[in-house]
Every structure is written in structure tokens, then in C-alpha cells.
Amino acid sequence: MQPQSGDALGAPVLLIEDERDLALEIREELLGAGYRVECVQTLEAGLSAARRGEASVVIVDRMLNGADGLSLVETLRSEGNLAPVLVISALSTVDDRIRGLKAGGDDYLVKPFALPELSARVEALLRRGAATRATWIKVGPLELDLVEREARRDGERVDLLPREFKLLEYFMRRPGQIITRAMLLEDVWNYKFLPQTNVVDVHIGNLRRKLDSGDGRRFIVNVRAAGFKLDAES
Amino acid sequence: MTQRVDAFGARTFRLALAFALAISAATVAAFALIYFEVSRGDISRISVILTEEAQRSADAPQERLRDALAARQTRDIRRIDYLSLFNANGDLLLGNLAHMPPIPVDGRAHLLTAGQMESLGAAAQATIVVARRRADGGVALLGRNVQDIFEIENTLLRALALSLAPTIVAILAIGAFFARRSSLRLAHLHEAIARIMEGQLQSRLPAAADGDEIDRIAHSVNLMLDEIERLLDQLKSVGDNIAHDLRAPLTLARIKLDRALESAPEGASVYIEAAQTQLDRAAVTIAALLRISAVENGPREKHFRDVDLAEICAQAVEFYEPVAEAKSISLTSSLSGPLWIRGDEELLREAIANLVDNAIKFTGPGGTAQVKAAEVEGRPFVEVRDTGPGVDPAERDLIFRRFYRAAAVGGAAGHGLGLSIARTIAELHGFDLRVEDNAPGARFVMRAAAKASLASGLR
Numbered sequence: 001m002q003p004q005s006g007d008a009l010g011a012p013v014l015l016i017e018d019e020r021d022l023a024l025e026i027r028e029e030l031l032g033a034g035y036r037v038e039c040v041q042t043l044e045a046g047l048s049a050a051r052r053g054e055a056s057v058v059i060v061d062r063m064l065n066g067a068d069g070l071s072l073v074e075t076l077r078s079e080g081n082l083a084p085v086l087v088i089s090a091l092s093t094v095d096d097r098i099r100g101l102k103a104g105g106d107d108y109l110v111k112p113f114a115l116p117e118l119s120a121r122v123e124a125l126l127r128r129g130a131a132t133r134a135t136w137i138k139v140g141p142l143e144l145d146l147v148e149r150e151a152r153r154d155g156e157r158v159d160l161l162p163r164e165f166k167l168l169e170y171f172m173r174r175p176g177q178i179i180t181r182a183m184l185l186e187d188v189w190n191y192k193f194l195p196q197t198n199v200v201d202v203h204i205g206n207l208r209r210k211l212d213s214g215d216g217r218r219f220i221v222n223v224r225a226a227g228f229k230l231d232a233e234s
Numbered sequence: 235m236t237q238r239v240d241a242f243g244a245r246t247f248r249l250a251l252a253f254a255l256a257i258s259a260a261t262v263a264a265f266a267l268i269y270f271e272v273s274r275g276d277i278s279r280i281s282v283i284l285t286e287e288a289q290r291s292a293d294a295p296q297e298r299l300r301d302a303l304a305a306r307q308t309r310d311i312r313r314i315d316y317l318s319l320f321n322a323n324g325d326l327l328l329g330n331l332a333h334m335p336p337i338p339v340d341g342r343a344h345l346l347t348a349g350q351m352e353s354l355g356a357a358a359q360a361t362i363v364v365a366r367r368r369a370d371g372g373v374a375l376l377g378r379n380v381q382d383i384f385e386i387e388n389t390l391l392r393a394l395a396l397s398l399a400p401t402i403v404a405i406l407a408i409g410a411f412f413a414r415r416s417s418l419r420l421a422h423l424h425e426a427i428a429r430i431m432e433g434q435l436q437s438r439l440p441a442a443a444d445g446d447e448i449d450r451i452a453h454s455v456n457l458m459l460d461e462i463e464r465l466l467d468q469l470k471s472v473g474d475n476i477a478h479d480l481r482a483p484l485t486l487a488r489i490k491l492d493r494a495l496e497s498a499p500e501g502a503s504v505y506i507e508a509a510q511t512q513l514d515r516a517a518v519t520i521a522a523l524l525r526i527s528a529v530e531n532g533p534r535e536k537h538f539r540d541v542d543l544a545e546i547c548a549q550a551v552e553f554y555e556p557v558a559e560a561k562s563i564s565l566t567s568s569l570s571g572p573l574w575i576r577g578d579e580e581l582l583r584e585a586i587a588n589l590v591d592n593a594i595k596f597t598g599p600g601g602t603a604q605v606k607a608a609e610v611e612g613r614p615f616v617e618v619r620d621t622g623p624g625v626d627p628a629e630r631d632l633i634f635r636r637f638y639r640a641a642a643v644g645g646a647a648g649h650g651l652g653l654s655i656a657r658t659i660a661e662l663h664g665f666d667l668r669v670e671d672n673a674p675g676a677r678f679v680m681r682a683a684a685k686a687s688l689a690s691g692l693r
Contacts, residue, residue, distance in 0.1 A: 019482060025489040090481045112485035112517045115492055163552055189553050193525070193584045194518060195591050196652055202556045225492065 011126055012036045014055035016046035016072065017088075018064045026059070029115040030122065043067040050076055055083055057125050059118075062089035062100070070103040077104035084125040088113070116226030120178040127177060139175045139230060142211070142219060144168065153211060164207045171220060171230040180227035204228060246416050250409015254402045261401065265394040273387045280362055280378050281343030288341055288364040291317070291374040299374070300328050316356070316363065316377030322370070331356055331375060334365070339373050341366040348381070360384050423452065433661070435463050474527050477520045484520070488513050522651040526636065529581060529658045541579045543586075543614055544571020544607045550583070550590045551605050562599040565590075568606045573614050575682070577663045585659035585667075588652040589618040589678050596622035596676070615681040619672045630669050656680075 013035045017023040023039050030037045038055070040046045043064050050058055050072070058076075060069040073085050087105040100108045106128070107121050135146040143152040149165060151158045160168065170188050171179065181200045185191045204220060211219050221231050291299060296319065303317045307330065318329025326332055333354045337344040343362050352358035359381035366374050422440050429437040438459060441452035488510060495506050551567045558565035586605075593603040601621040608615065625633055634657040660667040660680050670677045 021486050022482065022489075025486065025493070028493075029489075090478055110521065111481040112488055112513075112520075115489050163555075189549070191553070191583060191587060192580050193587075194521075195587060197557055197591055197595060199554060199557050199591075202560050205560075206556050225495070 010034065010036055011056040012038065012054050013122060014046065014049050014058045014083075015039045016041075016043070016049075016058070016060040016064065016069065018042065018061065025115065026118060029119055033119045033123075035122070043069070043072055047072055047075060050081060050083065051079070053081065053083070057122050058083050058085045059122070060085060060087055062087055070100060070105070073100075073104045084128065086118075086121055086125060088118070114225060116178065116223070117180050117182060120180045120183065120226055123177055124174070124179075124183065127174065137169075137172045139172050140219070142168075142172060144172050153213060158210055160207070160210060163203070164210065167203055167207055168211070171228075175230050178223050178226050178229050183227070244413070246413035247409050250406060250413065253409065254405040257405055258398055258402055261398050262394065265390060269387065269390055272390070273383050276383050277345075277362065277380060280380060281364075284343055284362060284364045284376050284378055285341060288366040288374060288376045291376060292341070292366040292368045294374075296327065303329060314379035314382075316361065316375065316379075318375040319368075320373040320375065322372055324373070327372065329375065331363075331377060334373065334375065335363055337363060337365055339365040339367050345380075346377075419448065423448075430459065435459065435466065470527060470531075474524060477523050480520055481517070484513055484517050488517070519651065522655060523636070526651065526655055526658050529655070529662055537578050538576045539579070540574050541577045541582055542571055543573040543575055543577075543582065543616060544569040546579070546583050546586050547571075547605050547607045547616060550586045553587065554590045554594055558594055558603065561594065561597070563594060563597050564602045565594070566602065566604050568604065568608075570608045573607055573609060575614055575663065578659075581659045582663065585656040585680070586616060586618075588656040589616075589680070592652055592656075592678070593618050593620035593622070593676070596620060598622065601675070613682040615679060617680070618678045619675060620677075621672070621675040624671060624674055624676045625669045627671075633669065634667065 013030055015023060015026055015030070015037055017026065017039070018041045020041075023041070027037045027039055038049060040049050041064075046058075046060060046064075049055070060072055062069040069087060069089075073087065076083070076085070084106045085104065086107045086109060087100040087103075088109045088111065089100065090111045106125055109118060109121055137144045137146070141154045143155075144150075144165075145152075146169065149162075151160050151165060151168060167184070167188055170184065182194065184200050184203075185194065208218065208220055219231055220228050223229055291302075294302075299317065299319055306315050306317060316329070316331045318331040318334075319327040320329075320334050321327055324334050331354060335344075335346055335350065335354055337346070341364060343364050346354075346361050346363055348358040348360050351361050357379070359379050361377045361379050361381075363375060363377035368374055419440075426437055426439045438456045439452040441449045441456060443449075445453075491506050491510050491513070495503055495510075498506055547567060547569055548571070551565060555565055590603070590605060597603050597620040603618070603620045606617040606619070634653050636651060636654045657667045664683050665680050666683045667678065667680045670679060
């Protein structure tokens with residue numbers, strides 16, 4: 001997988017994971033995506049590595065040889081270290097998620113997860129600061145007026161339902177970034193579970209049909225095994 | 235059930251009534267004994283004395299009687315003694331009772347009432363008199379005022395009435411109190427049992443530490459419940475641990491397959507992807523299982539806040555509308571909101587989305603699905619109807635069990651846990667989730683359970 005934009009390229013990621021096999025696979029995945037990866041296996045090593053302040057994103061497993069990865073997040077936050085933290089965990093209860101986010105984690109990923117999901121989350125964390133707050137967004141030929149709630153393609157108005165507008169806005173704020181189904185469910189519809197039917201794909205399909213002009217150009221493209229992205233280059 | 239408790243109360247009350255009767259009988263008997271011992275005893279003693287004195291007087295010479303009368307009258311300040319002597323014609327010779335009373339001259343004691351004494355010109359007080367014929371044909375009459383004794387008798391009777399009435403009232407009141415208390419206690423026990431039968435296994439029977447037999451039984455039942463709970467927990471944690479421990483290998487297996495996919499020859503990738511799909515299914519199932527037990531066991535009320543149920547329904551409908559359209563199902567809603575309840579928004583969203591998901595999954599093209607949220611008699615409810623195949627009456631409870639999938643509608647996708655999760659979440663919020671007949675189709679109703687959940691547990 002290629003890095004999706006320049007600012008993610010070479011960004012240092014600190015991975016704190018005591019399960020060797022999993023750590024190696026995550027490392028491989030992130031290296032493949034163009035990040036620099038530092039792997040440590042214990043809470044203490046993770047803490048001292050994070051304190052150096054180089055990592056752009058910290059990935060920490062909640063369960064490290066009996067220690068709670070959340071305590072590391074709390075320590076970092078209390079020391080004023082604001083590096084984005086992705087907590088991965090085998091605990092999936094809502095309580096755990098809430099605790100994870102309360103402790104200062106920025107995102108929470110539950111095992112088992114697909115590696116593309118992980119790198120999509122890391123990318124989202126890296127770009128979070130860059131996400132635009134503008135009320136007018138333009139990506140390629142697509143324009144979005146957030147005040148008038150109007151979408152245009154090549155200057156032509158596209159009629160969207162409110163839910164389609166909301167979905168397109170999410171993509172346009174993250175051009176070129178890989179967006180997984182779980183991310184859409186959580187962020188656009190506020191559902192923290194995976195529905196049994198392919199609801200997300202149907203929503204995307206509807207939006208695509210309205211955006212596509214018939215000349216074969218596709219704005220929202222599928223990313224195999226990961227999800228979707230808004231193709232900024234078209 | 236309530237009837238049974240009431241009957242128990244009535245039995246206790248009848249027992250109190252019988253007790254009151256027994257106490258009354260005993261008291262009356264005691265009073266009767268005192269009565270006869272004290273008053274009748276006194277009277278018969280006085281009668282005997284008078285009879286003997288009369289005998290002596292009848293034989294004594296007139297002068298001695300006169301002296302005796304004088305001596306008596308000096309001593310007898312209270313004027314309780316009478317002594318008179320009449321000649322054969324019945325004229326008074328001497329004495330303090332002027333007229334001969336209407337009694338036979340037989341030397342025996344007779345009781346004159348206050349009225350009779352008054353008509354003789356004496357003090358109107360009950361008196362015992364004895365008349366005895368003298369040798370000269372005259373009559374010696376002796377009397378003793380016994381009004382005091384009668385007054386004691388009256389006092390005794392009054393005391394009996396005064397003490398018995400409040401005693402009976404007190405016993406009946408105490409009986410009623412205990413009757414009420416025991417039926418209340420039984421009602422509490424039944425409530426606790428109902429709660430436990432509804433699945434609140436952490437609930438316990440009320441039992442006082444130093445109580446009576448009922449408390450001891452309740453205590454034993456509680457110990458049994460502790461043991462059952464411990465065993466269930468053990469069982470559950472075994473299941474949870476298995477599910478939990480499967481996650482890491484599943485994650486790795488999936489990742490390894492991702493890797494394999496990158497360098498796999500064309501023909502192999504189909505199989506790899508199929509294997510991944512299966513792994514994903516397993517992962518989703520494990521996640522759902524752990525989720526159910528997390529919802530069941532987690533003390534989640536602390537996250538409860540005010541949530542608008544109607545708004546959650548509206549968003550679920552909006553979310554599923556495109557899927558319904560794609561399947562040519564008309565998805566409508568009738569929401570009279572806001573419908574505020576205390577709850578966990580995230581979980582309620584999941585429960586309602588699961589119900590809508592389920593309705594759409596089982597409804598064929600051209601069918602309809604409707605989501606309704608309203609409040610009836612202060613109890614909020616959410617209803618999701620569809621025109622699918624419906625649920626066989628025999629299966630209406632089974633479909634909420636983990637992994638149960640209705641036999642008639644095979645082929646529908648899903649991990650079979652959506653409805654279990656929905657019910658678990660509903661119950662966490664004090665809601666009752668049931669499926670009914672929509673004729674045709676199914677009608678899932680999630681309704682706030684009645685506050686008194688007593689009846690439902692002991693059907």
C-alpha cells in the first residue's frame with residue numbers, strides 16, 4: 001500500500017505491542033504504507049520512547065504482559081505529551097472504549113482487526129490536525145458549500161439528500177485518505193457496531209450514482225480489503 | 235399470587251381472632267373465680283355467722299339482747315348491723331329495724347334488696363337478715379348490711395368489662411398487624427423470587443440475620459443462589475475467555491491471509507478471500523458474544539443519561555432507508571417524539587438498528603416495514619413491523635436466544651445474535667422485547683416493563 005499523501009510519508013510511528021507475531025505484521029503493514037516504525041514490547045520501553053517526543057502517532061496495546069496500556073496514555077497526557085494515540089485492544093465493551101478514550105486515547109481499535117483498518121486509522125490520526133474547518137471545500141471538480149448545503153460537480157448543482165450530503169462532506173474533508181466502513185459507521189452515523197447488512201455500501205452506491213456524470217469518472221473508489229477513498233486526482 | 239398472599243393474611247388474622255376468644259374466655263373464668271371467691275364467699279360466711287348469732291339471740295333473755303344492741307350501736311358507726319326483737323304479734327319490742335321484713339321465720343339467711351329495705355324504713359342497702367322464733371313466740375331478727383360486697387361485685391364486673399374490651403381490641407389489632415406483616419413479607423419474598431426468575435440473579439431474598447423460620451429458609455435460598463450465581467459466572471467466564479482468547483489468533487490468521495493475498499497466484503486469491511470472509515464471520519460472532527456478556531454484566535447505568543428514543547428511531551430509519559429502497563421495501567415511520575428515557579444512547583441505537591436491520595432482512599420486495607415510537611400510559615415503546623414471513627408462535631421466544639435462527643427462513647444472512655443483543659440491551663433499560671404477529675409478518679415490540687414486575691415473573 002502506498003502512502004496517500006506527502007505528510008504521512010516517513011512519519012514516525014511508535015508501536016507498543018508485546019505479542020511478537022502481531023507486532024511484526026503491524027510493522028510490516030506500516031512500513032509498506034511508508035511510515036517509519038519503532039517497535040517496543042513493554043510499557044516502560046514504550047513510555048521512554050514516547051517521551052522522546054519523536055513519534056507522530058503512538059499505537060499501544062491495552063494488555064501488555066498484565067500491564068494496562070491505558071496507564072501509559074494517562075502518563076503521557078499528564079506530562080503534556082499530545083501525540084495522537086491509537087489504542088488496540090481485545091476488549092470490546094463500550095465501557096472499555098469509553099475508558100480508552102477518556103484516558104486520552106484518540107481512537108480505539110478492537111481485535112480482531114484487518115491491517116488496512118489499522119493503517120487507515122493511523123492515517124486519519126496523522127491528518128486529523130489538517131482536517132479543514134472551512135465552510136467551502138473543493139476537491140478536484142467537486143465543490144461543497146457547507147453554508148448553503150449545496151454540492152456541485154464541474155459547477156453544476158448535484159441534488160443530494162441530507163444524509164448523502166453528510167457522507168460526501170466526510171469524504172471531502174479527507175481527500176485521498178482511506179476510509180473504512182467502520183470509520184464511516186462511527187463518524188457519519190454514530191453507530192459503534194457492524195450492521196449485518198451492507199448498509200454502508202448501499203449508501204456509497206447511492207452517492208456515487210448521483211456524483212457520476214456518465215463519463216466514467218468515479219470520485220469515490222473502492223480500496224480493496226480496506227474501504228473507500230475520495231479520488232482527489234480525478 | 236396476590237390472592238395466595240391475602241389468604242395467608244386472612245389465616246393469620248383468623249388465628250388472632252381465635253386467640254382473642256381464648257384470652258377472653260380465660261379472663262372471664264378468672265374473674266368468675268374471683269367473683270365467687272370474694273363476694274359469694276363473703277356472703278355465705280356472713281350468712282353462717284348471722285344464722286349462728288340468730289340462734290343464740292333466740293335463746294337469750296330480752297335484757298341481754300337490749301344490752302347487746304346498745305353495745306353494737308355504739309360500735310357500729312357505719313350502721314351495718316341490725317338487731318330487732320318482735321313479740322308474737324309482730325310488734326317491735328326493741329331494735330333498729332322497725333318492721334318485720336317479709337321473710338319466713340326459719341332461722342335461715344335471706345337477702346333483702348335495697349328497695350325492700352327502704353320500704354321497711356331502713357337505709358336503702360342490700361342486707362342479709364335472719365329471723366328466728368323465740369321460745370316466747372316472739373321473733374329475733376338479725377341483719378347485716380352487705381351493700382359493700384355488692385359494690386365490690388359491681389366493681390369487679392366493671393373491671394372485667396373495662397379490661398376485656400381493650401384486651402380483645404388489642405389482640406385483634408396485633409393480629410391484624412401480624413397478618414399484614416406476614417403477607418407483606420411474603421409479598422416481598424415473591425417479588426424477590428420474581429426478580430430472580432426474570433434473570434436478575436444477583437438479586438436476593440430479604441432475610442433478617444436473627445430472624446424466624448421464614449428468614450432462615452430465605453437465608454438458605456440465598457446461599458443456594460450465591461452458589462448458582464458463582465457457577466453461572468464460572469460458566470460464562472469460560473465462554474468469555476474462549477471467545478476472548480480466539481481474538482488474537484483470528485487477527486493474526488486474517489493478517490497472514492492478507493499477506494498471502496499480496497503474492498498469491500491468480501487462482502489462489504479466490505480461496506484466500508473466501509477464507510477471510512469466514513474468519514470475518516467468526517470475528518463478528520465472537521465480538522457479538524462478548525458484547526452480549528459485556529452488556530449483561532457491565533454496570534452500565536453510570537453511563538445512562540436522557541436519550542430521545544424517537545430521535546434514535548428516526549436516525550435508524552434514515553440509515554436503513556437506502557437499503558429498503560434497494561430491496562423495493564417501503565420503510566416508513568410514525569414517531570411521536572421526543573420520547574425521553576434514561577439510557578445508554580450507543581446501546582439503544584444498536585438495539586433499534588438491529589430491529590430495523592432484521593425487519594428489512596426478512597421482508598421481501600414490495601413489502602413494507604414500519605417503525606413506530608410512542609408512549610402509552612406513561613410507558614414508552616418502540617415497535618418495528620414488517621410484512622415478512624413472521625415468526626411461528628412456537629419460536630417467538632427462541633429467536634431471542636443466542637445463535638437461534640428461525641428454521642423456516644433459512645438463507646438469510648447474519649450471525650443470529652442481533653436479536654439477542656437487542657433483547658439484552660432492552661432488558662438492561664427495563665424494557666421488554668417481544669415478537670408478535672403482524673398478520674402477515676412480524677411485529678417486534680420493545681416496551682418499558684411495568685413498574686410492578688411481580689406478575690410477569692410468576693405467571
